[in-house]
Amino acid sequence: MNALLNTLRGNVRQYGMIIALAAIVILFQISTEGVLLKPLNVSNLVVQNAQILILAIGMVIVIVARHIDLSVGSVAAFVGAASAIMMTQYDFPWWLAVFLGLLIGTAIGAWHGFWVAYVGIPAFIVTLASMLLFRGLTLVVLKGATVGGLPEPFKAIGNGFLPEIGPDTGFHNLTLLIAVAAVAVLIVLEVRRRNAQAAYNFDVLPFPLFVVKLALLTIVIMYFAYLLADARGLPIVGLILGGLIVVYTFIMNRTVFGRHVYAIGGNVDAATMSGVNTKRVDFMVMMNMGLLSGLAGLVTTARLTAANPKAGVNFELDAIAAAFIGGAAVTGGVGTVVGAIIGGLVMGVLNNGMSLLGVSIDWQQAIKGLVLLLAVAFDVWNKRRTAGSGGAGAESAEPSAPPPDKLAEEIEAMEAELSVDSSGDPSKT
Incomplete structure (x- = not known):
């Protein structure tokens, strides 16, 4: 029992939202009389929230690198609109329109990365400008109208x-x-x-x-x-989402790039002095966010079976909320892909559960705002707690994990050899 308590105490940020998600699911399962976890509703839950979960994956990486991206909803809408125009007005094959849509999203992310990494403008300002720019361009491309008549294989991405x-x-x-x-x-x-x-x-x-x-x-x-x-x-989009979770979890945990992102978010000056190319990492982070925004736009357009000028509204707020609720730190350096997915599921279950209970949209917004505030407050409290107690693992008597036995024996042998050399032969250093 002590081992379990110590594990939970040392990983409050990690397990707190999992427990919260389980509690929310149980609460709504009881209050909706079992409707929440009916197979059809669970399937709809995945399909309806896939685009937010895709954006949350990219957003948590941006936040870990101590940036923010306010443009993801507008970029998603613009990519979806551009792809729909390609397929309906210019008769592009659906797969080519998808490829070009992802390319457009990546180019927009690279545009953001240039201003953030190499010009030095804060990401908040750059992406705020892009939020306005691409929302306007979406209206220009669609001419203020909804564009439908999309190919069935494309619509299957969001509904198949x-x-x-x-x-x-x-x-x-x-x-x-x-x-x-x-x-x-x-x-x-x-x-x-x-x-x-x-x-x-x-x-x-x-x-x-x-x-x-x-x-x-x-x-x-x-x-x-x-x-x-x-x-x-x-759902096909569920398979896409699962693949993204696996790939980006591997990237953030097992690659040099992922370690560099965490290093920059933790202490950018120390990372720079350690030889990390911070500008290149920031550029790649923003470009990756553009790619995932484009993918979310394609998924949204496919799910709605049409490109709509109002698509993507408030996507950025939901993605940011998912990242913070999932354990990302406001100051950067902390956050995981799986945590962002859990945060996104918390938001999705709240939306779905309150809708099943007939809660009005205004109260839904208010409740989600309170949940976000409480999540960030929990993060601040946890950081102060760990700072005051020495952090996770402070209960241990040892300041750090001891070296393996083989390494300890090698260290002792080296110390003995140095001791003999210094006492037996003064000429050796």
Whole structure:
């Protein structure tokens, strides 16, 4: 029990929102008399919130690098409008329009990165200007009208589902197979991670608690897959979102670029003196946000089956809220992709649950604002708590993890050799 309490105490930011999400789900499941977790509603929840979750992935990286992007909603609307015009008025193949839409989003992100990284204008100002610029250009491109008549394969990106395979089991077989594969990969990665930490004598969960953690993750994933499989299966946009989560989690945790982003967000001066090319990293961060904004715009247009001048309104606020609710620090340097997804799900479940209960849109906005304020206040409180107590792991008597046994033996041998040299042969240094 002490190990569990110490783990939770040292990872309040990590586990706090997971507990909050579970509590919100249970609350609305009871208050809606079981409607929230009905298979069809869960499927709709994924489809309706996919674009915000995509933006949240990019936004948390921007916030970790101590920037902000206010233009993502306008950029998404502009990319969706431009792609729709390509397909309807210029007869571009849908796949080419998608590719060019992603290219436009990436170019806009590079434009932001140039002003932020190389000219030195704060990202807040640059993206505020772009928010106005591309909202206006969206109206120009669409001429103030909604453009429909999009190809069916394109609309499937936002509304389609994976095909049926195998025998008729009453469930969507492919969805269940993907879930089983995801659980297997997750277990392998968690075991490898635990073994690597244990090899360097880092603190790890006791084995029984580790097994409980894996069991809980397995239950959650398989139950979620069961609900989707009992409806229409995994949405195509859900598969896209899952791929993005895996790719960007790997980038932020396992690549040099990801470490540089965290280093810059933690202390930009120290990162610069350490040889990090801060300008290039900032440029890449903003360009990546443009790419994901373009993807979110395409998903939104496909889901709505038309390009609308009002598309993307308040997307930036929802994405920023998802990142902060998911544990990103206001000052930068802290935040995870999975945390941003959890924050986005908190917002999505709140929207869906309140809509099912008939709560008016004005009260929904007010409640979401309070949730965001409480999340940031929690972040500030947690930072002060850890600063005052020495941070996570301060309960440990040792200031840091001891070196592995083999390394300790090598250090002792070197110290003994130096001692002999200094006492037995004064000429050696």
